[in-house]
Amino acid sequence: MGRFFNESWRALAGxxxxxxxxxxxxxxxxVVMGIIIASxxxxxxxxxxxxxxxxxxSVALGISTGTSVYEAEKVEAEIRLKELERAMLxxxxxxxxERSLDVSxxxxxxxxxxxxxxxxxFTAAPFLLxxxxxxxxxxxxxxxxxxxxxxxxxxxxxxxxxxxxxxxKGLRMALIGLGTFAAIWFIQxxxx
Numbered sequence: 001m002g003r004f005f006n007e008s009w010r011a012l013a014g015x016x017x018x019x020x021x022x023x024x025x026x027x028x029x030x031v032v033m034g035i036i037i038a039s040x041x042x043x044x045x046x047x048x049x050x051x052x053x054x055x056x057x058s059v060a061l062g063i064s065t066g067t068s069v070y071e072a073e074k075v076e077a078e079i080r081l082k083e084l085e086r087a088m089l090x091x092x093x094x095x096x097x098e099r100s101l102d103v104s105x106x107x108x109x110x111x112x113x114x115x116x117x118x119x120x121x122f123t124a125a126p127f128l129l130x131x132x133x134x135x136x137x138x139x140x141x142x143x144x145x146x147x148x149x150x151x152x153x154x155x156x157x158x159x160x161x162x163x164x165x166x167x168x169k170g171l172r173m174a175l176i177g178l179g180t181f182a183a184i185w186f187i188q189x190x191x192x
Contacts, residue, residue: 018161020065020069020108020112021111021112021115022154022157022158024061024065024069024112024115024116025115025118025119025150025154026151026154027061027065027116028058028061028115028116028118028119028120029119029123029147029150029151029177030177030180031057031058031061031116032054032057032058032119032120032123032147033123033144033147033177033180033181033184034184035050035053035054035057036050036054036123036140036143036144036147037140037144037181037184037185037188038184038188039053040127040135040137040139040140040143041135041137041140041185041188042188042192043192044134045134045135046133046134046135047127047130047132047133047134047135047139048133050127050135050140051124051127051128054120054123054124054127055120055124057116058116058117058119058120059116059117061116062112062113062114062115062116062117063113065112065113065115065116066109066110066112066113067109067113069108069109069112069113070105070106070108070109073104073105073108073109074105077101077102077104077105080101081097081098081101084097119147119150122146122147122150123143123146123147123150124143125143125146126139126140126142126143126146127139127140127143144181147177148174148177148178148181149174151173151174151176151177152170152171152173152174152177153170154173155169155170155171155172155173155174156169156170156173158173
């Protein structure tokens with residue numbers, strides 16, 4: 001019986017991890033794209049300002065998502081545990097079921113808290129590798145291309161998970177990223 005519960009909890013934790021992680025990767029990538037378009041493509045922007053803004057937003061998003069995922073999963077775990085206790089007619093405090101829920105909550109929150117920093121690492125790389133003080137637009141466009149690549153990769157991963165067309169799902173997500181780029185770029189041009 002204990003083995004069944006452990007496998008069941010692991011499956012639920014895996015679902016939550018995938019769901020939140022994918023959501024956080026998308027959120028982080030779109031936030032970073034907005035920063036790049038609004039600041040890196042602005043006249044006389046510096047690499048230091050762009051990178052520090054990207055990092056600050058990524059840290060803030062990591063803390064936000066890590067905390068919100070932890071709290072949401074804590075509530076869900078409490079609900080699941082109470083339902084299970086009612087079904088089994090006994091308390092499950094200090095059992096494998098409760099410990100599994102605790103571990104999955106911490107792991108899910110930690111991984112999701114790191115997701116924005118992973119996006120930052122990929123998208124900031126072109127800026128960090130340049131020797132220029134002012135932003136070269138080609139570096140900004142390279143970073144945007146990496147962001148679209150991240151979005152494509154996550155979309156392809158979703159396609160693989162669902163057993164669908166991997167490339168088609170990736171392409172669909174990349175098109176959403178390109179559409180977002182166009183919308184943000186248009187907004188940016190209104191102000192400059």
